[in-house]
Amino acid sequence: MEQTKTYTSQLQQYLPAIFRDEEFLVIFLSAFEKILLTSSSHDRREIESEEGLEDTIENLHRFFDPEMTPERFLPWLASWAALSVREDLSQKQKRDFIANMVQLYRRRGTKENLQKLLNIFTVVAPTITEASSSPEFQLGVHSTLGLDAYVSGGRPYFFDVSISFRTLVCPGEKLPLAFQLQDQFEKPVCAMEDISIQIVLTPDHGTILAADSTALTKKAGMYILEIPKGFSSAVVLYEADEKAENIVLTGETKKGLKLQQSFDVRGPSSRKASQLAIISSTTVCRGELLPLLFQLRDDKGYPAYLSSDTEFRLTLEKQKGILSGTGFNGNSLPDGIVIPKAVTSAVAFFEAESVGETILTADALDKPIASATQAITIAPKPDESSPSSIVIKNMLAFGRGQSSLASRQYAVTRALIEQEKPAHTDFNLKLVYPTMQLAVHSTIGVDTVLGSAFGT
Numbered sequence: 170m171e172q173t174k175t176y177t178s179q180l181q182q183y184l185p186a187i188f189r190d191e192e193f194l195v196i197f198l199s200a201f202e203k204i205l206l207t208s209s210s211h212d213r214r215e216i217e218s219e220e221g222l223e224d225t226i227e228n229l230h231r232f233f234d235p236e237m238t239p240e241r242f243l244p245w246l247a248s249w250a251a252l253s254v255r256e257d258l259s260q261k262q263k264r265d266f267i268a269n270m271v272q273l274y275r276r277r278g279t280k281e282n283l284q285k286l287l288n289i290f291t292v293v294a295p296t297i298t299e300a301s302s303s304p305e306f307q308l309g310v311h312s313t314l315g316l317d318a319y320v321s322g323g324r325p326y327f328f329d330v331s332i333s334f335r336t337l338v339c340p341g342e343k344l345p346l347a348f349q350l351q352d353q354f355e356k357p358v359c360a361m362e363d364i365s366i367q368i369v370l371t372p373d374h375g376t377i378l379a380a381d382s383t384a385l386t387k388k389a390g391m392y393i394l395e396i397p398k399g400f401s402s403a404v405v406l407y408e409a410d411e412k413a414e415n416i417v418l419t420g421e422t423k424k425g426l427k428l429q430q431s432f433d434v435r436g437p438s439s440r441k442a443s444q445l446a447i448i449s450s451t452t453v454c455r456g457e458l459l460p461l462l463f464q465l466r467d468d469k470g471y472p473a474y475l476s477s478d479t480e481f482r483l484t485l486e487k488q489k490g491i492l493s494g495t496g497f498n499g500n501s502l503p504d505g506i507v508i509p510k511a512v513t514s515a516v517a518f519f520e521a522e523s524v525g526e527t528i529l530t531a532d533a534l535d536k537p538i539a540s541a542t543q544a545i546t547i548a549p550k551p552d553e554s555s556p557s558s559i560v561i562k563n564m565l566a567f568g569r570g571q572s573s574l575a576s577r578q579y580a581v582t583r584a585l586i587e588q589e590k591p592a593h594t595d596f597n598l599k600l601v602y603p604t605m606q607l608a609v610h611s612t613i614g615v616d617t618v619l620g621s622a623f624g625t
Contacts, residue, residue: 235267243267250274259471261439265289278591280328286589287330290581298329329597330586336432338409339472339513344432345380345460347450348394348420349402350556357401357454358554366420366559368392368405374413374434380404380460380518394420401551402562404458406516409434422559430561437513438471445481445531447543450562453521455550459490463506463531464514465538472513479508479536483517486528489547490521506531521547 180198181189188194205222231237238246243263247254250270254263266289276282280297287295338344348366352358368377369391377392379385383403384395396403407418413434420428442465453459463481467473482505483492508515519529529543583598590596 235264259438259440262290277589283586283589286585287582290585295330295582328594329599330582336430337472338407338432338434339437340409340412340434342409342512342514343378343516344407344409345404345462345516345518346407346418346430347402347404347458347460347562348396348428349560349562350396351558351560352554353557355558357548357551358556359401359551360396360398361553361555362398364396364422364556366394366396366422368394368418368420371417371419372413374416375410376408378406378408380406380458399553400457401454402457404460404518407432412436418561420559420561426556426559428559428561435472438467438473440467440471440473442466442473442475442479442513442538443468444539445533445541447529447531447541449519449543449545451544452546452548453519454548455521455524457521459519459521459545461517461519461529461543462514463508463517463541465508466513474508474511474513475536477510479510479538480534481506481508481531481538482534484530484532486530487525489523489525489527489545490519492529493518493520505534519545521545523547524549 180202181195184191184194184198232242233246235243235246240260240263243260244254247263247267247270252267252270254266266286269285269289273282273285280299284295284297287297336344350358350360350364370377373390377385377387383405384397385405386393392405394403394405411434416432416434418430418432444466446464446466448462448464449459465473465475465479485492506515506517524547526547527545529545530540531542532540579598586596586598
C-alpha cells in the first residue's frame with residue numbers, strides 16, 4: 170500500500186515531483202509561506218504579527234470591529250471619528266467608547282450623552298443635576314441686577330456632577346465589618362451589658378458570617394449580633410455572592426440605636442494586579458480585634474487578581490498584638506498571608522495586646538507586587554458606659570490620596586466633562602463619601618469642621 174507523502178511545507182506539494190525533495194527549495198519557499206500562508210488561531214481579539222497575508226485578508230473585518238480588533242489598532246479605529254483615546258483607560262473602556270462613539274456624537278452636548286459617557290469611564294456612575302429653570306426675566310420681581318441678572322454677558326449655565334463612593338467588594342469574596350459602640354463625643358465605650366444588634370440586608374444579597382469568637386445568629390430573615398459586656402466592638406464578615414449595587418445594611422439595638430451602611434458588589438478589573446492595599450481602620454482598643462482587608466489592585470486602583478497564588482510575608486514593627494485569620498479566603502498566618510489565584514482579597518485580624526503604635530508591612534514573595542504598609546494605634550480599653558451611637562468602622566475601598574481610585578476617577582470625570590460639556594456652560598464636580606466617621610475617613614480641620622461651616 171502506497172503511503173501518503175508528508176510535506177514540511179505547504180507550498181512543497183505544488184512543485185513538480187522532481188523538485189519536491191530539494192532541501193534548498195523547501196527552505197526558499199518557507200520564507201514566502203510564512204508571509205503568505207501561515208494560519209492563525211483566529212482568536213476574536215488576537216491577530217498575531219506573524220499571521221499570513223491570506224489569513225489577514227480573509228479576516229480583514231476584524232480590524233473594523235471594536236470588540237475584535239487588536240488593542241494596538243484601537244487608536245487607529247478611533248481616528249476614523251476624529252477621536253483621541255486616553256492611554257490611562259482600560260482596554261474594555263476603550264472598546265466600549267469606540268463602539269458607542271458614533272451614536273454618542275449625535276447627542277453631543279446633551280445631559281443624556283454626558284451620562285452615557287460617564288457610565289463607560291467611571292466605576293460608580295455619577296449623578297448629573299441641572300440647575301432649576303428660572304421664571305421669565307423680571308428685574309425687581311425675581312431678578313436683581315448684579316446678583317442673578319447681568320447686562321452684556323453674565324454667569325454661564327451651571328450643572329452639578331457628583332460621584333457617590335461606596336465600599337466595594339467582589340463576588341465570592343468577604344468584606345470585614347467592625348461594629349463599634351461610641352459615646353456622645355464619638356469615642357469608643359465598652360458595653361455595660363450585653364448588647365444585641367438586629368442586622369438586615371436590603372436587598373437580601375450575600376451572607377453575614379461570624380468572625381473568630383463573635384456571637385452571631387440568624388432568625389426570621391435577620392442577623393442578631395452580640396457585643397458582650399466589657400467590649401466596645403464586634404466583627405463580622407459579609408460574604409458577597411452575585412453582582413449588585415447599593416446593598417444597604419441597617420442595624421438597630423433594643424434601645425433604638427441605629428446605623429446604616431451601603432456598598433456595592435462589583436466584578437474585578439480585567440487588568441493584572443500590580444499592587445497591594447491594606448484596608449482597615451487605623452485604631453483599635455486593647456484586647457479587641459481589628460479586621461484587615463488585603464486587596465490586590467491594578468495600576469489604576471481597581472480590585473484585580475493574578476493567575477496564580479500570591480504569598481505575602483507579614484511583619485509587625487513592634488509586637489503589640491497577634492495576627493490571625495486561618496481559614497478565611499485561604500489565609501496562612503501568622504508568618505504570611507496567601508491570596509489565591511483569581512481572587513482579589515484576603516481577610517486577617519489583628520488582636521491588640523498592649524497600648525502603643527505598630528506598623529504592619531506586607532511584602533510579596535516571588536511576584537512583582539508593590540509592598541503595602543498600615544500604621545495601627547492601640548488605644549487603652551475604654552470605660553464602661555451607655556453608648557450614644559453605634560457605627561461601622563468600615564474600610565473604604567476607594568480611599569483618598571493622589572494614588573487612590575477616587576482621585577483617578579475624579580481626574581477622568583473632570584477631563585471628560587471639560588471635553589464634552591456644551592459651550593457657555595460650567596459645572597461643579599464633587600466626590601461624595603459615606604457618612605462621616607472621624608479618624609476613619611474624616612479629619613477635623615481638613616474635611617470636617619466643628620461649629621460654623623465654611624462658606625461655599
